[in-house]
Amino acid sequence: MYFLFAKNLFRLISLSAILLLAACQPPEAEVWPENPGGNRLQIVTSFSLLQEWVEAVGGDAVVVRSFVGPEGDPHTYQARPGDLRKMVDAAVVFGIGFEFESWLPRLHRSSETPAPLILLAESLPAESLLDGHHCDEHEHGHDHHHHHDHLHDLPDPHLWMDIRMTQKLIDLIEAELTTIQPEQADVFAENAKAYQEKLTLLDRQLVSWISTVPEENRKLFTGHDVFAYFAERFGFEVIGSALGSASTETKDPGAGEIRELIQRIRDSGVQVVFPEAGSDSRAVRRIAEEADVAVAPDLYTDYLSLPDGPAYTYTEMMRHNVRTIVEALGGTVADEDE
Amino acid sequence: MSEALDIFSLTAVRRAYLAILLVGIPCAVMGCFVVLRRMAFIGDALAHTVLPGIVIAFLKGFHLFFGALVAGIITSFGIGWLSRRKEVREDTAIGILFTAMFALGILLMGQTGSFRDFEGILFGNILYLDRLTLQAMAVLGGLSLLLLASVFKEMELVSYDPSYAQTIGIKTEKLRYLLLLLLAFTVVGAIQAVGVILTSALLITPAATAALLTKKLPLMILLASLFALLGGWGGLTFSVFTNFPSGAAIVLACTLFFGLAYLYRSVFRK
Numbered sequence: 001m002y003f004l005f006a007k008n009l010f011r012l013i014s015l016s017a018i019l020l021l022a023a024c025q026p027p028e029a030e031v032w033p034e035n036p037g038g039n040r041l042q043i044v045t046s047f048s049l050l051q052e053w054v055e056a057v058g059g060d061a062v063v064v065r066s067f068v069g070p071e072g073d074p075h076t077y078q079a080r081p082g083d084l085r086k087m088v089d090a091a092v093v094f095g096i097g098f099e100f101e102s103w104l105p106r107l108h109r110s111s112e113t114p115a116p117l118i119l120l121a122e123s124l125p126a127e128s129l130l131d132g133h134h135c136d137e138h139e140h141g142h143d144h145h146h147h148h149d150h151l152h153d154l155p156d157p158h159l160w161m162d163i164r165m166t167q168k169l170i171d172l173i174e175a176e177l178t179t180i181q182p183e184q185a186d187v188f189a190e191n192a193k194a195y196q197e198k199l200t201l202l203d204r205q206l207v208s209w210i211s212t213v214p215e216e217n218r219k220l221f222t223g224h225d226v227f228a229y230f231a232e233r234f235g236f237e238v239i240g241s242a243l244g245s246a247s248t249e250t251k252d253p254g255a256g257e258i259r260e261l262i263q264r265i266r267d268s269g270v271q272v273v274f275p276e277a278g279s280d281s282r283a284v285r286r287i288a289e290e291a292d293v294a295v296a297p298d299l300y301t302d303y304l305s306l307p308d309g310p311a312y313t314y315t316e317m318m319r320h321n322v323r324t325i326v327e328a329l330g331g332t333v334a335d336e337d338e
Numbered sequence: 339m340s341e342a343l344d345i346f347s348l349t350a351v352r353r354a355y356l357a358i359l360l361v362g363i364p365c366a367v368m369g370c371f372v373v374l375r376r377m378a379f380i381g382d383a384l385a386h387t388v389l390p391g392i393v394i395a396f397l398k399g400f401h402l403f404f405g406a407l408v409a410g411i412i413t414s415f416g417i418g419w420l421s422r423r424k425e426v427r428e429d430t431a432i433g434i435l436f437t438a439m440f441a442l443g444i445l446l447m448g449q450t451g452s453f454r455d456f457e458g459i460l461f462g463n464i465l466y467l468d469r470l471t472l473q474a475m476a477v478l479g480g481l482s483l484l485l486l487a488s489v490f491k492e493m494e495l496v497s498y499d500p501s502y503a504q505t506i507g508i509k510t511e512k513l514r515y516l517l518l519l520l521l522a523f524t525v526v527g528a529i530q531a532v533g534v535i536l537t538s539a540l541l542i543t544p545a546a547t548a549a550l551l552t553k554k555l556p557l558m559i560l561l562a563s564l565f566a567l568l569g570g571w572g573g574l575t576f577s578v579f580t581n582f583p584s585g586a587a588i589v590l591a592c593t594l595f596f597g598l599a600y601l602y603r604s605v606f607r608k
Contacts, residue, residue, distance in 0.1 A: 079465050082581035084350050106466045110350040254448065 041181055044086045046095040046104050047074035048304040049160060050120075052314050054094055056195040057173045061184045067104075070304045070312070073278045074100065079107045087111035091180055094173070097122035100157035120172050121157050128168070129155035130228040158301060162229035163203040163318065167196055202315050206322045210234045212331035220325070221265055221273040223284045226301045234322075239268045242284035252283050258290070265291040272328045276301045277311075296328040345578055353472060354464045354584065358570035360472065361528040362540055364479035366566035367486065368524045369545030370558050371517060374497045379429055380417075380518075381541035383436035384525040385534040387413040389443025397449060403474060403530055410522035413439055418515045462533040464574070464584050471530055478527035482520040489513065494555050536585045540566060543592040550599045565595045 041062045045051045051066040058064065067083055068074045074096075087093060088111055095104045097119025108117045121129070159165035174192040178185045210218075218236045220227050224243040231238045240261050242253060253261065265273070265287070273288045275281035277298040288295045299321045300311035311317035323333045345351055365381075372380055391409025392402040413435055420431040486493065495503040496513050504510050528537040548561035573591030577584040 078583055078585075079463055080581050080583055081345065081351065081465065081578040084348050084465060085345050088348060103463075103466075106463075110353070110466045110468065112349050 041091050041177070042089050044090040044093050044115075046093075046101040047072070047302070049314055049317075050094050050096065052304065053166070053170060053195075054173055054177075057170060057188055057192045058177055059187060059191045061181065061187055062177070067107075068101075068303065070306050071278070071309070072303055074302055075102075077101065077103050079103060083107060084111045087113040087115065090115040092176060093117045094176075095119050096157050096159075098154045098157040118172075118176055120169050121155070121159055123172055124159075124168060126155070128165075129159070130232060131155060156225070156228045158226040159229055160314070161227060161301065162233040163199050163206070164233065165229055166314070167199050170196055170199070198315065202318060206318060207234065209322050209326050209331065209333050212333075213326055213329045214331075216269075217271075217329040217331075219268055219270050221261075221268075221270050221284075222299070223275045223279045223281055226276065230321075237268075239270050240264050242273075242287055243279070258283075258287060261287050262291045265293060272296050274299050274325065274328070277305070278302060294328070297324050299324060350465050350467070351578060353467045354574055355571060356472060357464055357467055357475065357531050358567065358574060358588070360475045360479050361531050361537075362544070362566035362570045363563050364482050364524045365528055365537070365540040366544040366548075366562035367483060367559050368517075368521055369541040369543075370548065370555065370562050371493065371497050372521070372541060373545045373549050374555075375517075377428060377432065378542045378546075379432050379436075380521060381525060381538040382534070383432045384410055384413060384522055385529050385537050387436055387439035388526060388529065390439050390446055391443075393443050393446040393449075397446070403526075406526045406530065407522070409439065410526045411519060414518035414522040415515065418511075418518050422511065462529060462531055462536075464532050464536070464588075467531055475527045475531055478523045482523045482527075485516070486520055489516065493517065497555075532588075533585055536589055539589040539592055540570070543589075543596050544569060547592075547596040547599045550596075550603050565592065565599075569593075569595050 040060070041058065043054055043058065043062050043064045045054055045064060045066045047068045048066055048070045051064050054062065054064045065086055067079070067086065068077050084107075087108060090113065093104075093108060093113070093115050095101050095117065098121050100121070104119075105117065159169065170192055174188050177188045181188075218234075219239050220231060220236050221239045222241045225238075225241045227236070227238050227241075230236065242261065270291075270293060272294040273284055273291075274296045275284045275298055277300050279302075281295075281298070285295055300309075300317045301321070304313065304317060305311040310320040326333055369381075372378060388406035388409045391405035391407070391412075393405075394400075394409075395402045395405025416435050417428065417431045420426050420435065421428040426434075492503070492508050493513055493516075495506075496508060496510050500510050525537055525541070528540060532540070544565035545558070545562040547565045548558045551561055552558050569592030570588050573588030574584055576582065576591065577587035580587075
């Protein structure tokens with residue numbers, strides 16, 4: 001009896017082992033591309049926007065892979081075994097920093113890769129950065145200290161909402177790549193210059209679009225606090241955000257906070273609120289319903305869309321956002337302008 | 339193939355395999371008692387109750403691990419105390435304290451504004467382990483196993499037949515507190531490494547698998563440990579090759595063994 005049991009158990013274990021092994025045979029070429037970079041510099045970035053920028057500067061001299069792809073939220077990401085491999089293969093790892101992708105330093109450390117981790121926003125001079133809780137600054141009369149916390153002492157990492165800040169990031173990327181591969185310095189400089197010019201034109205175009213929005217309408221109420229740089233650049237006032245945090249990972253607003261946010265919307269005369277793609281929009285929709293204001297189409301702030309989406313490149317993302325905002329706030333976008 | 343294999347030379351991957359050993363065995367051993375005493379809920383509960391501990395530790399600037407441990411110990415004693423008489427059953431006590439502690443954690447989290455610092459502990463990733471965490475896991479796991487071994491006979495008796503154990507003079511209440519305390523050690527050690535869901539799965543699933551195949555406790559413990567290692571290492575290997583998320587792959591591999599054992603039992607032992 002006991003022997004029979006042991007024999008069956010053995011059979012069971014070997015059967016499971018075979019099943020497991022069979023399941024473990026993926027087409028290898030798909031999982032680990034053989035020497036994907038060729039002789040090009042292998043670079044890994046935390047998320048889709050950074051990938052685009054590094055590709056723009058590096059051109060054919062680099063191969064860039066991203067941990068979080070399009071439509072992936074870089075705030076919340078669970079690393080997988082293949083990511084360790086990406087870390088180890090990379091010549092340099094780019095991130096934004098200031099807890100934008102809080103998992104990145106941990107992943108970098110545990111991979112023990114020799115590649116340096118460059119957190120671009122943290123490399124910029126502190127005085128050029130904006131505070132994370134911008135929306136509270138013009139409300140000193142009220143006492144709502146519930147937003148006070150350690151994390152908000154960090155600057156807002158969403159620099160790219162101001163195109164001039166993105167241009168600073170491009171400069172940093174160019175400098176880093178040049179340090180790693182000085183012999184390609186001319187190529188990087190040329191690529192960076194071309195992209196910078198594109199961004200300058202984009203900035204000019206967006207400013208002209210926004211100029212059609214009546215001054216008194218330039219107010220933003222959004223899903224989470226990511227519009228500080230945008231507001232600074234384009235002369236908007238940030239009325240508030242549903243989550244009151246720059247991260248998508250935060251608790252939902254409490255009943256008292258919701259009441260206060262609704263009050264703020266009413267006081268400010270905001271007619272439309274702007275949820276962002278990817279973050280839970282239930283809170284902002286609920287607030288809009290209570291305050292009886294419209295809800296605009298989703299804005300893209302933290303990542304690119306898939307190629308068939310409205311924000312498949314950084315320039316398209318910014319155009320999509322500004323077009324949505326301008327049209328919702330009573331301005332007009334000249335199509336031939338594009 | 340050589341391209342695929344060299345990922346195993348990475349320290350982080352080797353640490354993940356080691357972590358399965360350090361966490362899987364204590365979880366599987368403790369899990370046998372948990373399954374025998376029908377308190378499967380406790381793993382999930384303990385894993386959640388550490389939340390207020392880590393939030394307070396964060397606010398006061400202690401190491402989060404310390405906060406988790408204290409909260410785990412408080413919860414386990416709270417469960418023991420609340421269910422010491424028969425008015426409140428143990429599973430009810432677990433249900434009340436688990437939700438209360440978790441709610442307290444959310445409340446306290448309102449003071450900090452963001453979840454992200456706690457993410458590491460609540461949804462720990464087996465690929466992020468550093469040396470210190472592994473050492474903490476080894477100490478907590480080893481301590482639990484040693485303490486358990488020192489009272490193994492009594493604990494076995496109490497788990498199978500508490501009233502008989504009491505009549506022959508075993509202090510069942512003390513043993514119950516001890517078991518809850520050891521569970522807190524094990525669970526806190528494990529969540530730091532692998533997160534809440536995986537901890538609960540490693541505690542219950544291998545033990546439940548073993549319980550399907552034998553009623554003898556020593557053999558059950560042996561089998562549970564074996565299934566924890568097979569499921570853990572198998573799932574991790576699968577995840578390394580396919581790049582599926584490691585935690586989910588491990589849980590599903592453990593569940594696969596449970597399914598096979600269930601099938602085996604249905605076929606061979608009517």
